[in-house]
Amino acid sequence: MRRFAGPVLLAAGLLVAVWLPNGVYTGLAVDLLCWALFAVSVDLLLGYAGLLSFGHAAYWGSSAYATGLLAVHLGLPFPLAVLGGALTAALIAVPVGYLAVKRVGIYFAMVTLAFAQMIYFIANEWRSVTGGENGMQSVPRTLGSVDLSDNYYFYYAALPIVLGGLGLTWRIVHSPFGRVLVAIRDNPARARALGYPVHRYKLAAFVLSAFVAGLGGGLFALAHQFVSLDTLHWTTSGKAVIMVVLGGIGTLWGALFGSSFVVVLEDSLSQADFASPGLITGGVFVLAVLLFRRGLWGTVAAFLRRRF
Amino acid sequence: MTNFLEQTFNGLVSGSFLALLALGLAVIFGLLRVVNFAHGAIYMLGAFGAYVLADELGLPFWAALLAVPVGLAALGMVLERAFIHRLTKLDPLYNFLLTFGLTLILQDLVKARYGVQSSPYAMPSALSGSVDLGLFEFPAYRVFVLGTSIAICVGVWALLTRTRVGMVVRAATERPELTRAFGINVGRWITPVFGFGVALAGLAGVLAAPMRAVNPLMGADLIIVVFAVVVIGGLGSIFGSVAVGFVIGVAQVWAEAYAPESWRALIAQTLPFVLMAVVLLWRPAGLFGREEIA
Numbered sequence: 001m002r003r004f005a006g007p008v009l010l011a012a013g014l015l016v017a018v019w020l021p022n023g024v025y026t027g028l029a030v031d032l033l034c035w036a037l038f039a040v041s042v043d044l045l046l047g048y049a050g051l052l053s054f055g056h057a058a059y060w061g062s063s064a065y066a067t068g069l070l071a072v073h074l075g076l077p078f079p080l081a082v083l084g085g086a087l088t089a090a091l092i093a094v095p096v097g098y099l100a101v102k103r104v105g106i107y108f109a110m111v112t113l114a115f116a117q118m119i120y121f122i123a124n125e126w127r128s129v130t131g132g133e134n135g136m137q138s139v140p141r142t143l144g145s146v147d148l149s150d151n152y153y154f155y156y157a158a159l160p161i162v163l164g165g166l167g168l169t170w171r172i173v174h175s176p177f178g179r180v181l182v183a184i185r186d187n188p189a190r191a192r193a194l195g196y197p198v199h200r201y202k203l204a205a206f207v208l209s210a211f212v213a214g215l216g217g218g219l220f221a222l223a224h225q226f227v228s229l230d231t232l233h234w235t236t237s238g239k240a241v242i243m244v245v246l247g248g249i250g251t252l253w254g255a256l257f258g259s260s261f262v263v264v265l266e267d268s269l270s271q272a273d274f275a276s277p278g279l280i281t282g283g284v285f286v287l288a289v290l291l292f293r294r295g296l297w298g299t300v301a302a303f304l305r306r307r308f
Numbered sequence: 309m310t311n312f313l314e315q316t317f318n319g320l321v322s323g324s325f326l327a328l329l330a331l332g333l334a335v336i337f338g339l340l341r342v343v344n345f346a347h348g349a350i351y352m353l354g355a356f357g358a359y360v361l362a363d364e365l366g367l368p369f370w371a372a373l374l375a376v377p378v379g380l381a382a383l384g385m386v387l388e389r390a391f392i393h394r395l396t397k398l399d400p401l402y403n404f405l406l407t408f409g410l411t412l413i414l415q416d417l418v419k420a421r422y423g424v425q426s427s428p429y430a431m432p433s434a435l436s437g438s439v440d441l442g443l444f445e446f447p448a449y450r451v452f453v454l455g456t457s458i459a460i461c462v463g464v465w466a467l468l469t470r471t472r473v474g475m476v477v478r479a480a481t482e483r484p485e486l487t488r489a490f491g492i493n494v495g496r497w498i499t500p501v502f503g504f505g506v507a508l509a510g511l512a513g514v515l516a517a518p519m520r521a522v523n524p525l526m527g528a529d530l531i532i533v534v535f536a537v538v539v540i541g542g543l544g545s546i547f548g549s550v551a552v553g554f555v556i557g558v559a560q561v562w563a564e565a566y567a568p569e570s571w572r573a574l575i576a577q578t579l580p581f582v583l584m585a586v587v588l589l590w591r592p593a594g595l596f597g598r599e600e601i602a
Binding site for chain 2: 052054095099100102103105106107109110111113114115117118121122125126234235238241242245275276277278279281282283285286289290293
């Protein structure tokens with residue numbers, strides 16, 4: 001039974017991904033894709049390396065800006081613009097990660113958060129490049145002669161990048177490298193004693209995670225054809241962590257479910273003109289942390305494991 | 309020279325808020341091992357508390373200065389009993405996340421009631437003039453803020469080092485198991501200490517009300533700077549938190565005043581984080597922190 005669970009899930013997930021823009025409105029479908037990558041990138045760190053990055057908006061947002069700049073000024077086809085954005089995010093993650101991995105636990109969270117805020121201030125002040133509080137307007141999405149102005153077609157054009165990012169993350173956590181990360185999470189002293197350079201592994205995980213977050217952020221910029229300062233704000237980092245906790249820490253499927261839940265929730269709140277979304281998302285978050293720490297997917301998976 | 313001293317004084321005043329917030333955070337962290345993300349939101353509630361007392365009940369600043377911290381301490385103790393207490397056995401990360409969720413809720417509650425624009429709060433009339441401090445005249449209210457902040461930091465330090473309660477708290481902070489073995493009920497102190505730390509943040513908020521814009525997001529960006537302060541000072545260290553709070557306040561105001569014109573805002577805002585990067589390179593546990601308290 002269990003032998004088939006993985007492939008069946010994967011097939012079901014792919015079917016849902018292919019069908020999605022026919023079921024929900026296309027803007028929401030594209031958003032679901034972008035946030036899925038963001039949540040998965042946070043879970044890669046939190047779930048497998050045990051590192052709570054509370055500043056991942058820095059990579060999501062800096063990739064959004066870099067992708068936007070590449071698209072506006074160089075007119076690159078959109079997959080290249082996204083790749084450039086994600087590489088920029090990974091590059092920024094190198095020095096930040098190098099400093100952050102010197103601390104663990106709650107300190108790590110505060111350090112990543114603080115550096116993310118620094119990047120937020122830089123984007124805010126560097127108006128000539130980022131547009132400051134007005135954001136970056138009318139970002140084009142081009143792919144040769146293919147018309148991507150409709151979100152329906154953009155969804156299918158973006159889907160391979162998203163699946164590539166998800167596949168990359170899956171590959172990372174199931175590789176020997178991923179096993180070492182789990183070993184470091186569970187017992188850093190023993191991992192060090194076994195000869196693994198703990199800091200270097202954490203830094204590598206941090207940079208890879210920033211790259212995946214950057215893929216999502218770049219697509220997000222193109223999806224909205226607009227980049228705002230919000231993409232770099234710490235509440236955006238918090239939102240990604242909410243998604244992971246709600247879905248279930250350390251389960252990549254959980255990150256997908258958690259991000260879908262939060263995106264759909266926020267979308268329906270804004271459709272209903274509800275003025276205080278933080279009240280609901282904050283409340284959901286408090287409840288998840290207090291009562292539901294395994295998250296949606298973690299609870300289901302534990303239940304299935306007991307039954308079969 | 310005159311100008312330099314004036315800027316330095318303004319920096320100390322601005323550092324007063326950082327020091328009070330960092331002090332509350334350090335006191336809470338000391339006993340509970342909880343980093344209270346909601347500290348910035350509590351600071352905001354302190355300022356709004358003063359505004360609401362004045363606007364709706366006509367109470368003066370002095371009443372708010374006493375009533376708001378006491379009320380927020382009560383709120384803090386309720387939050388500790390209702391939520392934070394349930395997570396003490398778990399990874400401290402969960403408490404960080406919980407208080408983040410509370411921050412979103414508190415911010416949006418205030419936003420829903422009072423909107424996002426700033427609410428005006430009048431300077432207390434007794435402090436509206438200026439004080440001659442020998443060389444220069446300084447706004448009386450700012451002198452009051454600085455004096456209050458220093459008095460409270462010294463008071464907390466005396467409380468922790470000179471009284472029996474303080475000794476118990478310090479002992480429990482450093483060696484909780486050993487303190488328990490001496491027959492001291494460590495758990496009994498947790499809720500009041502949380503309330504006390506929250507009251508300090510609330511007090512900083514009341515002090516900020518006449519000086520700074522009172523709005524629902526006033527604590528949001530400040531709390532991140534306070535996090536940088538405690539990383540630089542060393543989260544376990546009361547002295548480090550306070551001293552670095554003042555230093556960052558002064559450094560930011562100097563940058564505002566003396567950095568090249570077009571770079572001022574950027575340098576002032578990013579300075580705490582650049583300093584944090586330097587300290588992490590050189591002393592990862594913070595300037596006054598000890599390695600074992602991670």
